[in-house]
Amino acid sequence: MKIGILTSGGDCPGLNAVIRGAVLQGVIEHDTEFVGFKWGWKGVVEEDFVPLVRHDVRGLARQGGTILHSSRTNPFEGEGGGPENIQRMMDRNGIDALMVIGGEGTLTAARRLWDEGGIKVIGVPKTIDNDLAATDYSFGFDTAVEIATEAIDRLRTTADSHGRCMVLEVMGRHVGWIALHSGIAGGAHAILIPEHPQSIEQIAEWVESVRDRGRAPLVVVAEGFMLDGMTEAYSDKGLDAFNRPRLGGIAEQLAPMIEAATGIESRATVLGHIQRGGAPTGYDRVLATRLGIHAVEAAYDGAWGEMVTLRGTEIERVSIAEATGGLNVVPESRYAEAKIFFG
Amino acid sequence: MKIGILTSGGDCPGLNAVIRGAVLQGVIEHDTEFVGFKWGWKGVVEEDFVPLVRHDVRGLARQGGTILHSSRTNPFEGEGGGPENIQRMMDRNGIDALMVIGGEGTLTAARRLWDEGGIKVIGVPKTIDNDLAATDYSFGFDTAVEIATEAIDRLRTTADSHGRCMVLEVMGRHVGWIALHSGIAGGAHAILIPEHPQSIEQIAEWVESVRDRGRAPLVVVAEGFMLDGMTEAYSDKGLDAFNRPRLGGIAEQLAPMIEAATGIESRATVLGHIQRGGAPTGYDRVLATRLGIHAVEAAYDGAWGEMVTLRGTEIERVSIAEATGGLNVVPESRYAEAKIFFG
Amino acid sequence: MKIGILTSGGDCPGLNAVIRGAVLQGVIEHDTEFVGFKWGWKGVVEEDFVPLVRHDVRGLARQGGTILHSSRTNPFEGEGGGPENIQRMMDRNGIDALMVIGGEGTLTAARRLWDEGGIKVIGVPKTIDNDLAATDYSFGFDTAVEIATEAIDRLRTTADSHGRCMVLEVMGRHVGWIALHSGIAGGAHAILIPEHPQSIEQIAEWVESVRDRGRAPLVVVAEGFMLDGMTEAYSDKGLDAFNRPRLGGIAEQLAPMIEAATGIESRATVLGHIQRGGAPTGYDRVLATRLGIHAVEAAYDGAWGEMVTLRGTEIERVSIAEATGGLNVVPESRYAEAKIFFG
Amino acid sequence: MKIGILTSGGDCPGLNAVIRGAVLQGVIEHDTEFVGFKWGWKGVVEEDFVPLVRHDVRGLARQGGTILHSSRTNPFEGEGGGPENIQRMMDRNGIDALMVIGGEGTLTAARRLWDEGGIKVIGVPKTIDNDLAATDYSFGFDTAVEIATEAIDRLRTTADSHGRCMVLEVMGRHVGWIALHSGIAGGAHAILIPEHPQSIEQIAEWVESVRDRGRAPLVVVAEGFMLDGMTEAYSDKGLDAFNRPRLGGIAEQLAPMIEAATGIESRATVLGHIQRGGAPTGYDRVLATRLGIHAVEAAYDGAWGEMVTLRGTEIERVSIAEATGGLNVVPESRYAEAKIFFG
Structure with missing residues (x-):
């Protein structure tokens, strides 16, 4: 299988650790080929990507930002945008699936590509604010x-x-x-x-x-x-x-x-x-690495349109459609806990 | 209610944050009185304690170690040891319950005091190794x-x-x-x-x-x-x-x-x-604070013989008896995940 | 001798380390008594001070800020201000000399108190910007x-x-x-x-x-x-x-x-x-501690109107009058060094 | 001019910052060419080196260790060792001078190469222990x-x-x-x-x-x-x-x-x-960078057999012969300062 990875939206400590986890898992367990799209969806619609091999992810867990760069491009816009153009670009380059690392907007777009165009996508949630209800915590x-x-x-x-x-x-x-x-x-x-x-x-x-x-x-x-x-x-x-x-x-x-x-x-x-910015904590490096590993496994299981999430200590999968619905707000009870420190 | 707190066994970043969380929750929500036993069970069997008021826990979340000190004394040994002597000491000083922060040995001893002597105990798990199966993660x-x-x-x-x-x-x-x-x-x-x-x-x-x-x-x-x-x-x-x-x-x-x-x-x-040693991470400060808060609530709910634990993002309660049975080993699947980095 | 210490102007990591160094040097080497004026010159003109004993400076080297607090009060203003009132306050409390930790304005004021009123002062330079020409580097x-x-x-x-x-x-x-x-x-x-x-x-x-x-x-x-x-x-x-x-x-x-x-x-x-804010680096802790030690020695040598400074690896003394004249600007040659990194 | 750089002896935070400072100063100010010898003197005697261009030193100031690697090889030993062989190797590759970053042993060897063989060397002192008398402080x-x-x-x-x-x-x-x-x-x-x-x-x-x-x-x-x-x-x-x-x-x-x-x-x-190991402090990055810059200037001034040192806030030059004579011991007076903290 040949998987294209992209990082989209605001950057977040741990993006590189996801990439490292995915590439090592793929290369070692499945002989997967990887390419990295540059500048998020921009790289997808403009056919701008680089090969990603084992050597490229060396020492990446402790590096902040994303070596693939990021932007806020919309994959449904522009000349190369929309499911049909993207599928053609993928076919042209022998790319079987996309691993999309991004926030709510990015994941929703990914899901639409799967729903409307059958483009094989796996999502990895990225939100530094921790505002996605589908995961206990997100890296960063x-x-x-x-x-x-x-x-x-x-x-x-x-x-x-x-x-x-x-x-x-x-x-x-x-x-x-x-x-x-x-x-x-x-x-x-x-x-x-x-x-x-x-x-x-x-x-x-x-x-x-x-x-x-x-x-x-x-x-x-x-x-x-x-x-x-x-x-x-x-x-x-x-x-x-x-x-x-x-x-x-x-x-x-x-x-x-x-x-x-x-x-x-x-x-x-x-x-x-x-x-x-900067080096992620150990916690985020471990979480991001595991999400990357499990996203590759999700691809090999054909779990298209789904994303990987943290539940307790386990990495699980949920449908992106479900996952992006709910905002993970601070519940009343958690805010009440904190009030003993006020004043 | 008057609660005596003790920390027992090897020290761990976050012990002071547990104490802070408990004292503030008790003082502000329930008008609880607190005393701190010094040097773990040693303070209990030797009737060595100090009052703990709001001022004493100021700035404590970021401080490593334990202001109450710790040791490996066994509460069933020595002149003041055993359930009867401990209950007498508590009665003498108007202490209603013990909040016991410690590892497996400490918690097991606490549970025996409750089972054999009806001494009102609430446990807070402490294990820097993360080896207690009853909690997803432990502070430190x-x-x-x-x-x-x-x-x-x-x-x-x-x-x-x-x-x-x-x-x-x-x-x-x-x-x-x-x-x-x-x-x-x-x-x-x-x-x-x-x-x-x-x-x-x-x-x-x-x-x-x-x-x-x-x-x-x-x-x-x-x-x-x-x-x-x-x-x-x-x-x-x-x-x-x-x-x-x-x-x-x-x-x-x-x-x-x-x-x-x-x-x-x-x-x-x-x-x-x-x-x-040293200042705990933000993660450990939050977890430890929440355990302290919830341990006080457990006391007011009369959940004697139980301990507070982390499950997902929630603080829950389990019977100490159940909780101390299982060693939280690294499962095969988690070790397998890591193997892609080997060699 | 009984020395009053004050910290004045914007706070700076290392102020507490100066206080610790001075108090330990005085107490151990000379049996000095210390008091700490609160809120800088405000404590001097309002006769607001606390005793400073060995126990008070415990663990102080790594603590940011100043336990004596600080403000921007002018010692020549207000009811208790001016050399005569300050001398009377010092006599009333048996205080022999002032150790003044502050920036250019503070040190200039201290020098005027010595010049115009014969008030025994020793200066310790404090400038986080490193803008005093009299010292190679200042703590913070x-x-x-x-x-x-x-x-x-x-x-x-x-x-x-x-x-x-x-x-x-x-x-x-x-x-x-x-x-x-x-x-x-x-x-x-x-x-x-x-x-x-x-x-x-x-x-x-x-x-x-x-x-x-x-x-x-x-x-x-x-x-x-x-x-x-x-x-x-x-x-x-x-x-x-x-x-x-x-x-x-x-x-x-x-x-x-x-x-x-x-x-x-x-x-x-x-x-x-x-x-x-926050804990000083090791470098600043050492420098600040040494300045505090040497300021006490300057007092015992009767070097009134002088301040302690760093020259190379040595702590030396200069007249405050000389020292506060020159702004320590970045010389052309140092800025030229940096220019190879520009663009 | 074409300069060969080598790092020798135990590694030390700041080695890479020296290399960065030297390469940028040379490339931008003098159009210097650089090569890096690998594994210290080993690379010299075995003719093992790589070109060093501007791109190679990108982001290097904050990186611990040495990208050139290090060892404890003696340049007077082995087949390619000794002044004559080294000079021949340099001539063969058009290398005009060596910038030698190392401790006392390394610098002494460099000096001998200059004294005995006329090999153009500039020294940069490296001692994490700070034991060289010729410099106020050394990076690391x-x-x-x-x-x-x-x-x-x-x-x-x-x-x-x-x-x-x-x-x-x-x-x-x-x-x-x-x-x-x-x-x-x-x-x-x-x-x-x-x-x-x-x-x-x-x-x-x-x-x-x-x-x-x-x-x-x-x-x-x-x-x-x-x-x-x-x-x-x-x-x-x-x-x-x-x-x-x-x-x-x-x-x-x-x-x-x-x-x-x-x-x-x-x-x-x-x-x-x-x-x-690990990222150097800001202090060490600045000191190391400046030493690298000034070492290049020393080469263009033909100050062969000399090394760059820190005196107060200035980078100066001293003859390696003088510089490596004296051990920078902690003087009695500095140890006496510390004794107030003992006991």
Whole structure:
């Protein structure tokens, strides 16, 4: 079998480990041939790919980013796009199947290629925000939490020295998992997530309570968080939470509001791209490697249109159609657990 | 309710996070009083404890070790030992229940106190080796894997520079989880674990195959690994794998054997205590905090004789009696996954 | 002797290590008594201090921030301010001398207290930007460089994955040392520092040249950098480089300009407070500890009005008056060294 | 000019950064051609080298080890050895000069090639132990100190949990710089270095004093340390300190002796090869890069037989002959500074 691999959407620590796991499993267990499409779907629609042999994946588990590069191209658009053109391109090059590593949009597109064009696809879920309901955890998430936790550890000492309130913005457009885990791990005094809007009064109350205990308040906020009432305001205008008009990030909006409400000097820090780069944690390397291995096995089992996922300690398979339906939100009970650290 | 907490056995990153989670959950949700017994069961049988209030757990999530200290005392021995004496001590001090954080031996002892003496105990599993079947993962394990993975990343460059074979010994007396995960994450060329004895010939074959591809071989070995045949030899003498006569650690035994068999200069490194100390990873801080929170809830639900465990993403409860029965060995299928990296 | 210690101005990794070094040296070698003024000069003018004994400095070398807290109070202002009031406060409490840990402003104030009021002061230089000419390096700088270097390592992989230009803003109001060192260490393709204004055309040329070699450009910029021409524009208005009107930081200004000039998608990241918090590097812990030790020796030698500095591998003393005169700018020759990495 | 680069002796974080600095400086400033000899002098005497172009040094600053590999071959031995053969080999390949990166032995050999055969050599000092008197610091040393400091931070929490004495062995055959700096940075309670033999009674006194203050003792020992009296014993036999008969490392000898003398459970940890591998610190990357740049300039200035060194913040040149004479021992005054932390 000859399998084409592609990575699509925002990059994520562990992408290279998936590629390594897949290539080694294929080469050693099945004598599979591999090619790597460059720049995600762009490489597919433009017939731009390179061979991937064992030597290419050497030392790749600990390398951040993706050696295949990534973009946000849509496989249904452009001259080479759509199931028929893609199938022709694959036939032309003797490529039997596609291993598609990407987020919800990418996987949905992959599924359509299978449904509408019979193109043999296997999905590997990639979401640094951990927002796919079909998998317990996705690779990259653990690394992002680790980086955010270290940032909180650092911010705490400078906050304490100056008696300031620090507001740290972490990733999380629609779900607050990175904020929740790093906030619990770092001992934040308020964790603000998209799933649970809060009023500025409530946030100020937490911040003041921390100050009254003689400590420097530390607030972790997911980028998609909105103040109570903002959600309605924006949805009235047909905007969703993340697509609100931005005046800087949410942390830069909150810090002066907190300062105004509490009189405590407040500072914003936006972690940004640092969260997605660099060497993955051991956890993510193992998870990503296993997903790559099992994706190859799924191909040899003919499980087209399915994707590999983590359930407990096992790698399982689910239909992409089912898997991409649900957003993995932070449940009420998990947020309640964290509230004992607030204020 | 007044709960006494104790930590017993070898220390593990995350112990303090369990204590923090429990104390905050109890204080804020239930107005619980806490005391901390010092040096594990020793504090129980010698009536040596200190009050634990909110202030004591400040900043504790990121602190390695245990502020309560630990030892390997048996609660059934000594003047103050045994269920009757312990119950009297608890009554004398108005202590209603014990939260026991420890490994298999500790938890078994806790369960006996409940079964034989009706002493109200809740267990929290602690095993850096991840060898308890009742929980998907235990806190401390992720930190140990991370430290071992970083060590492999470092050893690799020095191995490559000199064309040497490096043999890294990691923890794992009866199970090879730390070796398996750090070996996959770090890209080891052989992973040797207690569950799967190998012959020196097989190891030499892997090492030579790596050398023949122009690379420096890297072997990760769990401390409890034995060469094929050694298991039988020792069990004939009534010794188990870990209690074999030691001439230095297994890495120090293997390195010269590999050098003799392959002619490749080989060096041993023993990670040792570095694996168990220092700040826990974000993953372990979150897991440990949640176990502490849920252990308090278990106490308020009267779930005596039970322990809290991780299943998938949920914290659940199991009877300690059931939980301590099974050793969580690396299954054949997981070891098979790793074999594509060997040689 | 009874010495009062204070930390003033922005915090910096290593402040606690200075305090530890001073207290241990004094207590063990001279039986010195110590008190710690809280919140910098604020504690001095408000007579707010705590005793500092050996136990208080336990484990302090690896702790970021300052246990004494810090602020930007001026000791010549307020009711308790000025040399006479401060001397009276010191007499009232039997305090013989002040050990003042701070930046240029703080040290200048300390020197005036000695010159004008005969108040016995010893200075310890603190500048994370490394902008004091009197010392080869100041503590905190190495930690900031290390954190910025790690950030560059992380940004590189995400930049490469998406073919983007990354612009990282690091500290450095008037001098570019952090940008220079982290840029060289991380392999930046342009390093922009206050001492060397550059035109947007020059920056775009470097960025395009990198892209043309098939790589993702990485630009490190010190917060005080200005585009060529901006310096004159602002100095015409009587503004200095750092006090220019701000529309977000310099990185946020540059990224869209680079994107407009080159057509390469560009993203800004601002490291901010993360650079000043958290555990110091080993280098900074050693340097800070030694400065604390030698500051106590300077007090016992009666070297009032002087400060301790690093020269080569030795800790020496210089008059604060001399020391605070010169800004430690990046010399032409050092910037020239770095230019081989540009473009 | 065509320059051949080689790395010789034990590897050290920063070797690749030297190579990168040299190649970029040469290629960009002088249009220099470079070749890299493989496996140190071995590549020279066996005429085994590869071209080194700009592309080869991409991303090399952060990579541990040496892409040229290293060995301990002597250039005066073997068929292709000695000045005449080497000169012929260089002429044959149009190589004008050698850039030799190595420790005392390597540099001395390089100097002999210049003195005896007129072979144009430039030296770059490499010693992770920091034992060359001609340079303030050598690259690799800072990384080793950082790794050892992190290990101490980790060992401390496990030591405290169990009330044990931890003995950490770090590198340092003839000088104790790594032990001194990491010991001060990590807060060790005794630092044992080759320059200052101590009796077991003195060590036990320090350890007991720590225990009596309620803390867990932490001892850092350089691999070349000897107990008082051992030095004489061995020198009577014509052995130097490091070449004593070894029964395991010094830490493994000391731990049971400390336990016997004090009754405190004691454990040894040997850091070993982990200290020399992996990504260099920012400090070492900058220092190594600058040494590489200046070594090329030295070649263009015809400074044959000289090596580049760090003095204060400047890179200077010294004659290799002078430079390799003196061992950079820890002076009495620096060891005295550290003693306030002992016991």
